[in-house]
Amino acid sequence: MQTRVSTKGQVVLPGLIRRRLGIRTGDSLDASVENGRIVLAPQTKRARRARITKDPLTGLPVLDAGAGAPALTSKEVEEILASFP
Template identity: 65%
Template sequence: METKLSTKGQVVLPQLIRKSMNLRAGDKLDVGIEGGQIVLVPRKKRAGKGRIIKDPLTGFPVLTAGKNAPVLTQKEVEEILAEFP
């Protein structure tokens, strides 16, 4: 993909890249040079927004994980619960 540098030194990231990286206006990026190339790295990955839905089995409201929420293993869940008071 190609983009260009504006007279103000601004670069527009193509929509496909913004969507695939879940980037929005105002997100902070670290900028550096590696091997003679400009590198942009998002400061933090967005977890995405969770949603409250009705559980089809119980009918109770439940919070769903966001699009990029980390996946926990059974062992990680057990370790977290072991530390819970």
């Protein structure tokens, strides 16, 4: 995959890569140079288990990631669903 560097030195990580590594908005990355290559690595790995439960108000199934789980934006949900089989 290809990406570009903006005039501000910013690089956009493609959505497929972010989803594969579980990288979300606000996550910290370690940056280093190895053998002439730029290497970015997530600082921490999330270890969360999600489960499907029934919403007590609507009775509809919902995904529950537990207390303290970060809230997803509508755009993040759209990205996740776009890659769902």
